[in-house]
Amino acid sequence: MTTVTDSAVKALLTSETTVPLRTRFEGANICTWIGFKHINYLVEEAILLHFAESGLEARALYTEHGLGVDLVELDTRILSALFMDETVEARVVPKAGDEDTAVSFTVTLTGERDGEDTKLVAARAKAVLRRESYIEEASEPPAPIARFVTDRLGTPVRGLQTPPDISGLDLTAATTSLSAGRGTTGPDPVLDLLTAGTNSFGWKWRIPYPYCHFSERLQMSSYLRQMEEVVDLFLADRGISVRTLMDERRWIPACPHSKIQIVEEALMEEELYTVYTVEDIFKDFTYTSRMDCYVVRDGKLVQTATGKVTHGYAVVDNRREWNLVTFDERVAKALRGEA
Template sequence: MTTTHIAGPSLDAVLRERTRTRLRPRYEGANICTWIGFKHVNYLVEEAVLEHLRAGGLAPGGLYERYGLGVDLVDLDTRILHAFHVDDVVLAEVTAIDPVGGELVFSVVLHVDGDEPVRAATARVRVVLRQDSDNAPEVPPELRPVTTAAIRRAERVSTAAPGGNEFHWRWRIPYFYCHFTERLQMSGYLRLMEEAVDLFLEQRGISIRTLLDEQDWIPVVPRSRVTILDEVRMEQEVDLVFTVENVFKGLTYDARLDWYVQDQGERRHVAVGRITHGYALIENRRDWRLVEFDERMLGALSASPAGAGAARGRGRTAAGEPRE
């Protein structure tokens, strides 16, 4: 991995300079043939932003070890324009936008390298520096405008309205979804989003394996977004509500994912996600093409079958009891 570097640590440089980084998708993300899933595309975006901070002298490790500041991605909105493959070299360009509400804001563009680089994804990212509550040293004046004592952003989105096409799931947050010793991190939310979709499709009778075996169909994601509203801590239980909101022209569907935790008798809305899915027919080990939804797909997305309130197979039920 190579990155253009800025001389010396400088928040001003992080805000004003543009960086370019060469990355590769992780092997873990090639789950079907050699295509890289949306979660790992978002990981590329995250890594590009972290490299941008490092290039300006604001390395995440150094910020935490010296000042007790954790780099937290609190909003990640990504559009995928072109497929990524496991052997691709990705050129990531990061440009800072003026901070908003005490948050750093970055625009990220990913190109797949080649004789003619292909613009493959774009993203808008918001970042805060969250200060440790225990024995935190004094923060340099330059960093105080983008430093917060706690992530409290619930006013940034509307409360989810109840609906009839929902899927509910409960999950205990393990330590390996967290960072800076206690908090659920952005990659953890992305993992939960991916698993919520997987469980929802299984419950509706159109699991990933079912459609692969019977129709050579795979889901593709042109857009995803996760917005963190409040903090979730290690080993808390989070309630997830996955809601299909609309189906567009029989080609894609939009869904919303809301995360809640019970904390001292209060149900807190801690994050909201949105994801758009289409389906593609596998033509060979490298190529696929988008397809229209068939009647089975449309019926599964629009109906709420009996037992929709309880997830099957992994984690915990909506009632919180361990599953077999």
């Protein structure tokens, strides 16, 4: 039995952890470069290992105390590309003030470049302990970690707008059939409302079991998958799909920055409305977009997550090298939503 002691919690909140991590084969979609999603998976893994090194393994916290370790914020900057079969050193530094109800972390991934140790990734994250209520009746959490325990996931997001009122919409035809596969991009009354008058792309999709954990809810790593997939669908909708530009020019999307915050819980088999909005194009070199996720619950639209992602394009020179390029008129017009 894991005992949640004052010393274990002190180690969680004050001790640094350094661990070697190896990039995964799955994340190498283009040549041997690892995509932003799997880089973020390494950040998440480093934090979970920090919990374990402190004597507070995620499995034990759940099975013995009914507490699920959940990341609710993740903000990652990729400073240099990571590659397949590469071992990096992950350094986790925790921080939590006396009144904080979440544990904050900075995570850096360091690897060898040109014979020198180089910072490759810099990330910030927040984690909470979600009280189990689905399988068994919730019990009182151990006192040393009680302030980090919550009954529902969610973090306050400054400047977040109230979702629009959908009470007047006809939702009878707004159900995503199981035969629809990846869902629908419309026509759908909720998507139409969420994307009206903006440079946005909307996608509705049924949350599947493989995207959930702790029996019921969508997890941070799945929002990363959602962000990656909505970009893929957006680019295809604008006529510049990933494969199209790879075949024609050997261009691939490159992502130096991503950020996701969970606002409210999204549950297994709910229909998730994801809106991807291009906000800014910088000198035809990078563009920043916002991802907002919603569910319809009790006749109301509830926002469950928000995030931002920055993309550029890289040209694949050969199997080992790539270089960033500026957008041409075709790509720039597609990103701006111009015909």
